[in-house]
Amino acid sequence: MTLKNVWHYFLDLFYPNLCCICNENLMSGEEVVCLKCVNDIPCTNFHKQKDNEIEKRFWGKVQIERGTAFYFFQKGSKYQKILHLLKYKNGKEIGFVFGKYAASELSESADFSHFDYLVPVPLHPSKFQKRGYNQSEQIALGLSEILNIPLETKNLFRAIANPTQTKKSVYERFENTDGIFKIHDKNVFAGKHVLLVDDVLTTGSTLIACAKAILESPDAKVSIFTLAVA
Incomplete structure (x- = not known):
């Protein structure tokens, strides 16, 4: 056994890699969450359906080419715990890993595997500084690694640090997000097909x-991808 292998053995012994959901030991090749827990999360398969339920949410509100969410979000489900860890428990790696899981499926779809840019929904600098990362950007990084599509994280920005949306009504959410996003240079996105990336779709006000x-x-x-739909 090499010195490197001995080091990894003791690391695993005292600091085992555990699934972030069930706390069982991760097997070789598993990252952050075990495959059993991943397989228990219900997938939507909306990326295989045109005029799906995600796309219908945007009809009459903004013009999009395609839209999908990868998982169903249910209160009390395993995915709810993943989202909580991703947003509030310094779970950068979770977003990246689940982005890769989703991308492995999207890569088989002609509509969701060819874009000019992946653009994560931006955080206001004050929130980014507090959290230390953008969870949507971590998801987009995972997508990018598998799909080989470049990220564009500088041109779209959040101009206003709006209050949290968590307890707002649908109407209040739309008012809360009206005009809060801007772009620095229209030439960057001119003639380009952009995939907007976010963690969870609720009312859609932020994505709109x-x-x-x-x-x-x-x-x-513009097309839209979210990791989950509520």
Whole structure:
């Protein structure tokens, strides 16, 4: 046994890699969450369906090409715990790993495997500083690694640090996000097809505001991906 293997043996002995959901030991090749827990999370398969339930949520609100969410979000489910860890427990790696899981499926879809840019929904700098990372960007990084599509994280920005949306009504959420996103340079997205990436879709108000900002660029097109739908 090499010195490196001995070191890893003692690391695993005293600091075992555990599934973030069930706390069981991870097997070789598993990252962050075990495959059993991953397989227990219900997938939507919306990326295989045109005019799906995600796309219908945006009809009459903003023009999108395609839209999908990968998992169903249910209160008390395993996915709820993953989202909580991702957003509030310094779970950068969780977003990256689940982005890769989703991308392995999206890579088989002609509609969701060819974009000019992946654009994560941006955080306001004050929230980014507090959290230390953007969970949507971590998801997009996982997508990018498998799909080989570049990230664009500088052009779209959040101009206003709006209050949390958690306890707001649908109407209040739309008012809360109106005009809060801007772009620095319309030429960056001009003639490009952008995939907007976020963690969970609820009312869609944040994504609509982002899409409207991007679509100010000439001949830009927008599609939407979220890791889950509520």
